[in-house]
Amino acid sequence: MAEDKNSFLADLNQYSSVKHVIGVVSGKGGVGKSFVTSRLAALFSKKGYRTAVLDADITGPSIPKCFGIETRATADEQGIEPAITKGGIQVMSVNLLLDDAESPVVWRGPVISGTVKQFWTDVHWDDVDYMFVDMPPGTGDVPLTVFQSLPVDGIIIVTSPQDLVSMIVAKAVNMASAMGVPVFGIVENYSFIECPDCGKKIFPFGEGRTDKVAAKFGIPVLASLPIDPVIANAMDQGSVEDLEENYLSNATGVIEAVIATKPEKEDLNDPERKFKIAVPVNAKGNVDQHFDKTEEFVIYETSGRQVVKRDAMNAVEVDRKEIVAKLKEIGVEIVISGGISTENRETIEGAGLKLVPGVLGSAEDAVVKFLNNDLSFSDDKFDEITGK
Ligand SMILES: Nc1ncnc2c1ncn2[C@@H]1O[C@H](COP(=O)(O)OP(=O)(O)OP(=O)(O)O)[C@@H](O)[C@H]1O
Ligand SMILES: [Mg+2]
Incomplete structure (x- = not known):
């Protein structure tokens, strides 16, 4: 289409x-x-x-x-x-x-x-x-x-x-x-x-x-x-x-x-284009809405519009600045999150990572939607998204 x-x-x-x-x-x-x-x-x-x-x-x-x-x-x-x-x-x-x-x-x-x-x-x-x-x-x-x-x-x-x-x-x-x-x-x-x-x-x-x-x-x-x-x-x-x-x-x-x-169109149509996307995930597999307390991040490796690999990263009681530094170190470019504080947003963006905040529902779905350029913001997280 x-x-x-x-x-x-x-x-x-x-x-x-x-x-x-x-x-x-x-x-x-x-x-x-x-x-x-x-x-x-x-x-x-x-x-x-x-x-x-x-x-x-x-x-x-x-x-x-x-x-x-x-x-x-x-x-x-x-x-x-x-x-x-x-x-x-x-x-x-x-x-x-x-x-x-x-x-x-x-x-x-x-x-x-x-x-x-x-x-x-x-x-x-x-x-x-x-x-x-x-x-x-x-x-x-x-x-x-x-x-x-x-x-x-x-x-x-x-x-x-x-x-x-x-x-x-x-x-x-x-x-x-x-x-x-x-x-x-x-x-x-x-x-x-x-x-x-x-x-x-x-x-x-x-x-x-x-x-x-x-x-x-x-x-x-x-x-x-x-x-x-x-x-x-x-x-x-x-x-x-x-x-x-x-x-x-x-x-x-x-x-x-x-x-x-928004990922570049050319990037996603190019099967050689690979992203690493990190998502804070809760026990149900949904995008965790409490970035500060998330116990696990899933690192999705993608190729074109496909997810080709998933790795879990333990985040129990690890300082969020440390987490973000680690994400960057392993080559993560994009973080898809739920609601997020201004402080965490600044840490992520300050490290040069792109942030897609305010996402609800299944983490897996969120990544697929992102790759298909179909991810929209959720309304009840809007205040947090805009840092208002
Ligand atoms: N919030 C507002 N308060 C007061 N007046 C408004 C407000 N919003 C728009 N208007 C006025 O209402 C009229 C219609 O607004 P506008 O032209 O932006 O609407 P539109 O949807 O583009 O209309 P059209 O279908 O004619 O193109 C204009 O005269 C505009 O100045
Ligand atoms: Mg008009």
């Missing part, structure tokens, strides 16, 4: 470089997808990454407006040049190509899908670390084109609590899984209102519904956003980069962590 998918990938413009692509999807319109897309881009850009937004919502483009872009795209011998926001984010949207941004796009499906592909192949994306793709709502033609044509690293599902959350998330998760793309998590928008006088949170649509759905699918809730006129105003004024809110900063941390631990 994965190989089949690769054969549909469209060629990137020869002058472009895009390291990571993140899709933002929703079940229906108006739930804040464009806000989440533009805001995540703003936060990644502030972190120092070269960032881009590809507005794949061809019939409802709103990305240029929320960044306050009024210029039009230009073209030169390297391709169509994206517009650049105040903060340096590269943006391409159908709005930048129209003479009048207000005129409707009345194109049929194939033309729309073709345009999205062209944004990948004909635009000159200049050395981009993170590209965010604002998808049109739903699971129709265009998201399919994006999944097939662009090397999407993962998706974020935006939903509001009054939607049929379970159904919408199920559809998005199923689509992503059919296309072999992992889900980073869910952003719940319009979750609550904060009283400007007393700070009390009011949950007009009820509390916890999205959490339940997320737990059911084993994916984290990355953020819950309030209904806040400041957000609507920033989107209207084109100042989404200047917002002071921090609701989505955890989401940026999770995306960075997942991408950092």
